[in-house]
Amino acid sequence: MKKATLFLFLLIGMLPVSFSQAQVLKIGVAGLHHGHVGWVLEAHKRPDLEIVGIAEPNRALAERYARQHGLSMDIVFDTVEEMVEKTNPEAVTGFGATFHHLEIVKACAPRGIHVMVEKPLAVSLAHATEMAGLAKKHGIHLLTNYETSWYASNEKAKALLQSGKVGEARKIVVRDGHRGPKKIGVGPEFLDWLTDPELNGAGALMDFGCYGANLSTWLLEGQRPISVTAVTQQLNQGDNPKVDDEATIILAYPNSQTIIEASWNWPIGRKDMEVYGLTGAIFADDGSHLRVRMAEGYSGFSEEKIELPDRAQPFDDPFSVLIAVVRGETKLDPFDPYSLENNLVVMEILQAAKESAENGKTVFLPSR
Structure with missing residues (x-):
């Protein structure tokens, strides 16, 4: 016994x-x-x-x-x-x-x-x-x-938009970037391929333009834009001799427009987003701070400031997401920022943006 x-x-x-x-x-x-x-x-x-x-x-x-x-x-x-x-x-x-x-x-x-x-x-x-x-x-x-997939501010912005808080979206503006890879002191092995058009696909257009394309696709429930118009420049040829370091991309949708400002020339690093609806606007200033402005009259508004805790697990950390998805504990929502379906749309947008910038013309995406 x-x-x-x-x-x-x-x-x-x-x-x-x-x-x-x-x-x-x-x-x-x-x-x-x-x-x-x-x-x-x-x-x-x-x-x-x-x-x-x-x-x-x-x-x-x-x-x-x-x-x-x-x-x-x-x-x-x-x-x-x-x-x-x-x-x-x-x-x-x-x-x-x-x-x-x-x-x-x-x-x-x-x-x-x-x-x-x-x-x-x-x-x-x-x-x-x-x-x-x-x-x-x-x-x-x-x-x-994407780093911005961890941001509680972006999650809250999506929830507010879905709830109708600011009305139907009419314009989204996403700004991402920093002073440039060389100026912020990235390692030589990172700098070598970031500034190589074959290994990176482009410069700032790919490095930071992808954030806006990803967030716009997510916020708009997987919509593909009708057209993509892009302008790229090389404002710092000394540091970036082979690739663009400034890119502005305009996505035209049936009922809204998204402007993506991707840059290696911002004096201060940033990853922020603005969502403008019919009755108000949402400003995701960083990962944890959000402002909501409700329109009053012609130019007046009331403003609410929100400070948010980290996203709930597993979405507070990319490796937690990987573990949860592989283990079958979490199923990503349609067009989640991590998802393949979202990022295929992102690549359509970025490919069209490169073509638009190169040819100086708006590129219309084929209908599916």
């Missing part, structure tokens, strides 16, 4: 450990050339996530990050194919040049490995379409991470 009791006690004592281990998401990291890679390397310390492999051919770069974050070089491989073959991750996060997102999906999708890349989804609509086809064929999740 005593032996049976002891066995039962030991068995029960083991259950939480086994359960905990089963919940840990094993991930691979594809590339270390993105300036945000510290996010995922720090996430390795979480109890629900484990980095089992890293694909990075630059050994010196890999050794620097491994020392900095306490990771073993034994899990570093030269290619994504070798990394996934030898470590069998459940998901892979992309932290290299945007151009390489397609090769990550090519390596992962046939093996049933889910993928999350840093924004934007791809360098071109052609790449994005091929990635989407692979994801759908092999039944994997393909997510795109």
Whole structure:
């Protein structure tokens, strides 16, 4: 009787450990050339996530990050194919040049490995379409991470718009950017591909124009614009000799307009948004601060200021979203900022914006 009791006690004592281990998401990291890679390397310390492999051919770069974050070089491989073959991750996060997102999906999708890349989804609509086809064929999740997806202010703005607080949307203005990659001091490996038109797809137009396209598609419930008009400039040729550093994109919808101002020339870094309805306006000034102005007369208004806590889990953190989606604990809403359907529209917009800026003409999107 005593032996049976002891066995039962030991068995029960083991259950939480086994359960905990089963919940840990094993991930691979594809590339270390993105300036945000510290996010995922720090996430390795979480109890629900484990980095089992890293694909990075630059050994010196890999050794620097491994020392900095306490990771073993034994899990570093030269290619994504070798990394996934030898470590069998459940998901892979992309932290290299945007151009390489397609090769990550090519390596992962046939093996049933889910993928999350840093924004934007791809360098071109052609790449994005091929990635989407692979994801759908092999039944994997393909997510795109934007910093603004974590913003409680944007979530609140969407809720207020849906509630009819300011009436139907007529104009959305999204402004994103900073002083430029070189001026803010990004690492050389990040700067090299950000300012390369092949590896980044463009300059500020891709780097920051994607935010506005993503948010507009989300706020407008997946609407595709009728047309896209874009103007790009190279205001700092010394720092950005190969790509644009200033982009303004106008999206015309049947009942509204979105203006995207993407720049590497803002004196102060920003990620803010304005939504104008028929009876008022919503200003998402940053991730946690929101202002709502209700119209009074010709130019008067009443204003409410709102300070918001972090978004509720799992949407307060991109890796929590990845874990929840892969585990089936969370199903993304239609055209959620992370979703593939949203980001395919984003790539349509960005592709049209590049064509418009190059040709000096408005580009009309084909109807579906």
